[in-house]
Amino acid sequence: MSSAALHRDWLQPDWQLPAAWPRVRAFMTTRAGGCSDGLFASMNVGAAVGDEPARVQANRNHVAEALGAPLVFLKQVHGAEVQRLSHDLLAASQPPVADASVSATPGLGCAIQVADCLPVLFAAPGAVAGAHAGWRGLAGGVLENTVAALCAAAGCAPGELRAWLGPCIGPQQFEVGAEVLAAFGRSPAQPGGEFVYRANAAGEARWLADLPALARLRLRAAGLSHISGGHWCTLSEPSRFFSYRHDARTGRMVAVIGLL
Structure with missing residues (x-):
């Protein structure tokens, strides 16, 4: 199968692979x-x-x-x-x-x-x-x-x-509840930098996850x-x-x- 051109909007990894590796x-x-x-x-x-x-x-x-x-x-x-x-x-x-x-x-x-x-x-x-x-x-x-x-x-x-x-x-859009923190071993008291507290419109506890x-x-x-x-x-x-x-x-x- 010969490769066709990629669409101009598609994304490609920006990695630099060693020349000795297979393509x-x-x-x-x-x-x-x-x-x-x-x-x-x-x-x-x-x-x-x-x-x-x-x-x-x-x-x-x-x-x-x-x-x-x-x-x-x-x-x-x-x-x-x-x-x-x-x-x-x-x-x-x-x-x-x-x-x-x-x-x-x-x-x-x-x-x-x-x-x-x-x-x-x-x-x-x-x-x-x-x-x-x-x-x-x-x-x-x-x-x-x-x-x-x-x-x-x-x-x-x-x-x-x-x-x-x-x-x-x-990370500015992914709103999660306490169950997601728990899955990563975090607690609402100590969520860590990957979880930022932000209550929702109803005042319920929510976090933004990265x-x-x-x-x-x-x-x-x-x-x-x-x-x-x-x-x-x-x-x-x-x-x-x-x-x-x-x-x-x-x-x-x-x-x-x-x-x-």
Whole structure:
């Protein structure tokens, strides 16, 4: 499969990979560049959101052509399971249930769907990975599990990995309750810098959560030092990004990565 040009609005990791590594191609879609319309305009890759299946498949095909490799989509469940990819998964009747994937096979790409949750792409010397990191997945260890699986696949240490954080709901928009603090081992009395107290209009206790900052904390604790991205807010730019909190009936973007 030959790679097609990326749409000018799509995002690419700003990492600098060592020249000795196998070639890696990675990017993330926005709303632009597809064939869906209405609430799903236009690059919706979500197959379970109510969009026309033929248009979803055409959009997925477009993304795979831009990557230059077939993609393995996951059934994401806000968990922490990691799927090691193989070509036989392309013919499976159902997608694997997982929230992260690792590929050490050239020409087989990882695909992570999001619409406010944080996508994280990883590159290693000889393998790549992608993770779906909403607050439940982050608290459950999806990033740590992905780092461990990627290091095992590539035969490297965590310090050699590169991680890129894509667009997600930003720290000025992501309002959460005390249950989210508890999931990260924080208390309302000592929430930590990643949670800023702000009562809602009814005077109820709420906090603004910083998903990218929480991800960086977890990644650094896992041994990574090369971390970039995480500067976009999906809810603040609904014309550019799909956002579930802006409209529960909306499309999905995808962050993809593969070895060429």
